[in-house]
Amino acid sequence: MKNFILVFLCMFITSVNAQVDRANIREIVVLKPDTNQCTDSNDSWRYNYAAAELHDYFYKMSRSRISVLAASRQDFDSKNITLIGGPDKNPVVNELINKKLLTVDMTDLGQEGFIIQSVKHDQKNYLVLAGNTGVSTLYSVYDYLENFCDVGFFADGEYVPSQSSIVFCNVSRKTKPQFSDRAYYYGNTSWNWGLNKYFARFARLDEMESFVSWLSKKKNNQTLWLMSAYPDTSGLVAKKVYDYNLVPEENYAAGWPQSWDYPPEYRTKWLQDWFSYARKRGIKIIYRISDIGQVPKQFRVKHPDLPYIGSVNYEGDFLVPTSEEAKKYGTGFIKEIINLYGTDHLWHCTPYMESAGAEDPNQAVQVKLDNIMTSRKIIHSFDPQARQFIDVWDFTANPMKMWTEERRRKYIESMPDDTIIWDMAANFSxxxxxxxxxxxxxxxWGLLHGNQGDDQLFGNLENLNNAITTVAKTPEAKNLIGIFNMGESHGHNLLLRQMVTELSWNTKEVDYGEFIKKYCLTRYGRKSLPNMLSCTQKIIQAVYSDSGNMNNMYYQTMGIRWWPDVSPPFDDVMVGAESVKPKLPNQITLLKDAVTIALNEKTGQNENKLYENDMLIYTKALLGLQSNYFTILTFEAFKKGDKPDFEANANKAMQCLDAIEQILSTRPDYSYFEMIRAFRSVPGTNPLATRMMCQHSINDNYASTDNFEQMVYHYKPRMKSYFDEMRQRMEKSVNTLNRGDIAQQITDVDNNWRSNFGKFPKDRVYEGTTVQAIVDGYKLAMSLDQSTATTEKNSQEKKDDAVSVPNFNVPQK
Incomplete structure (x- = not known):
C-alpha cells in the first residue's frame, strides 16, 4: 500500500510540475523587437515576421488571438511574455541581461545561432527567442514551435496540434550551426519536364513558396537553380544574350527536351518572385550556370563555323572556353543573370556533365580547367564576392575512364584555393x-538520393545517419563546411530528406532513435504517437534498411535497358529478380503490418493531410512490391509451363496495379492533366511543350514516376503486353523470353501514351475519397496470398496476433 501511495505521489508531482511549466496561450503577450536601427530592410522584415509567425502558430494551435506589441509597451497585464530578438533589438531582453537575470553570451552565436531561454522575474515569466540577426531570430521561433510545441514542418506540409497551453517555463536551449552551408536542391535540370510533385520546372509560385518556407523552418540556407542557355529556366537571359527566336519548337538532346516552355517574360517574373520570397527568409540562391560557352541549338545553326568542343554527351553545344566567342557570350550571360535576378554570390560552375570535352584524357582535364577559370574570371568581374562550387560527380561518371588518381589531383589542385568542392554522391560514391x-x-558532403524516376521508398536511414555523423567528427574532414541534400527529383522519401535537413544543422544534436520519435510526434501528434511510431519503425525495416535494394517498381521499369538490376525478369536479365525475390516476402509482411497499424489511427487523423500522404505512399509501396513479387512468380510459372499458376499470379500482379491506379486517381498532385491545364493557362506558352513533357516521362525509362494517367495509358499496358507475350508463347510450348522479344509491344505502348498524353481518363477515376481508395487497396493487399496458386488452395493465411485489424468506418465522400 505504501508503495502504491509513493508511486501515486510521484505521478502527481510530475503532473503538477508539467502544468507549472506551461502557459495558457491566450494569456501570452509577444513583445516584438525595435527594428528602426536595422540597415538591412530584409533583416528588419525578418524580425517583424518572426513575431507575426509566432502569433499565427499560437492562433492555429488555440484559436486564440494574442497581443503582439512593441517592446517599449508596458500597458498589459499578462504575466507570460515572449520576447522576440536579442538585446540590441529588444530593450526588455537588454534589461534582463543588465540585471543578470539572463546570462547568455550572444557573441558566440554568430549570424545564425540563437537562444530559447525562459526567465522568471518580478512575478512574470519571460520566454526569450533571439539571435543576432533577423534570420537567426526567425530560426529561434521555428525551433521553439517544433521542439517545445510539437509543431511539425515537412516538405509536404505542416502539422499543428490543437492545444490551449504550451511549454513556457524551465526552457533553455542554445544552438548554432555546425556547417555554414546547408543546401537543398529541388530538381530543375534542363531535362526535368515532369510533374510538379517531383520537379520544379512547372511548379506554381505557391508551390515554390511552400518549398522555400520549409527550408527556412528547417534552418537550411541555400537552394540551387539552373540558369540554362535556353529560356526554359533562365527566362529573358537566354533570349537577350543568344537572340533566341521564340517560335513553336520541339527540340531534344539524347531524347531529353531542350527548348523553351513558358514565355521568357513569365519565367523571369516567376523566378524574380520566388527568389525574392526565398531571400527574405534567409535562403540564398546558388546559380547553376550552363557551362561557359554553352549555346542553344538555334545559335549553332546560325553560327556553325564558330569553334565548338567535341566529345560531349547529350548532344550539347559548347564553344571552346578559351575562345573570344565563349568569353563574349559568357560575359553577356553572367551580366544579364545579375541584372535580372541579383546575386547571393554563390555559383555552381561544373563543366561538361558526364562528358570529357576532348578525345585525349589529358586534354579533357585541361579543357575543363579552362572552362572553370574562364567562368571564374567572368563571374568575379561582376560579382567580386562570388564563391564558386565545383562538383565531382564526373569522377563517378568517369567519361572515357579519364579520372586517374593523378588527373583527379591535377584537376582539384589547379583550381583556386577558395574553390568549394561538392562531393555530390558522397552517400554511395x-x-x-x-x-x-x-x-x-x-x-x-552531398546526398544524391535517386535518379529522376526513383520515387519509390528506398535507402538505409541508419547507415546514412552514421555516415554523416562520422565524417563530421573526422579530424581529416576539418574543411567540411556543409551538407548538400539533393536528388534528381523531389517530393518523395520525405523521412530520409527530413533527417538530412536535421543533420545539416548540427550532427551533434541528432540522435537517430530520438529523431524517428520526433518525426512521428510532430507529424501525427502525441495521441497517435505509439501506433505511428510502430508503423514508421516497420516502414524503416521494410524499405529503409537495405542500401543495396532500390525497391524499383517493375511497372515503371518494364523495358529498361540501361539498368538491368531493376528490370522485371527475362531470360537474358534475371540478376535483379533473383536478388530481390528472397527479400520481398518479408518486406511485404512488414508493409502490411505498418499499414494495418496506421489505419487504426485514421479516425483521429482524418483532418491531417500528412497522414493521408503517408498512407497513400505506404499502401502504394505495399501494392507495388506485391506486384513485383507476383510478376516474378508469373515468370517462374511461365518457365515451368504451369498455366494455372501463371494466370493466378499474373492476375494478382494486375490487380495490384488497378488498386494503385484507383488511389492515384483521387489526388490532383498525381495528375499530368492538372499540370498541363495549369501550364496552358499561361498565355504565350510553347504549344509543343506538352509533347516534350510526354517524351520526358518515358525517355530511356529514366524519369518514370507515379501518376494517374501514365498508370492507365502506359504502365499497365506495358505489363499486360509482357504477360500476353508469355501467354502466347506458352500456347506454343515456348518458355523463353528475352527483353528484345517485346520491344515492338513496348514501342506500341509508348506511341499510345504519346497519343493519349494530356487526356484525363474519367472512366478510370475512383468514386470515393483518397482514404477510401487506400482502404480498398489495403483490403486487396491483405487478401492476396503470397504463395503460388497451387499452394494457396491448401493454405490459410497466417495472422499476426500482435497487429490489430482496423475498423473500416470510412466517411463517405
Missing part, C-alpha cells in the same frame, strides 16, 4: 577519401 579530403580545399 564518396570521393573525399580518395582525394585526401580534396587536398585541403573546403568541401560539401
Amino acid at each position: 564518396s570521393q573525399y577519401e580518395k582525394t585526401g579530403y580534396f587536398y585541403g580545399k573546403k568541401w560539401l
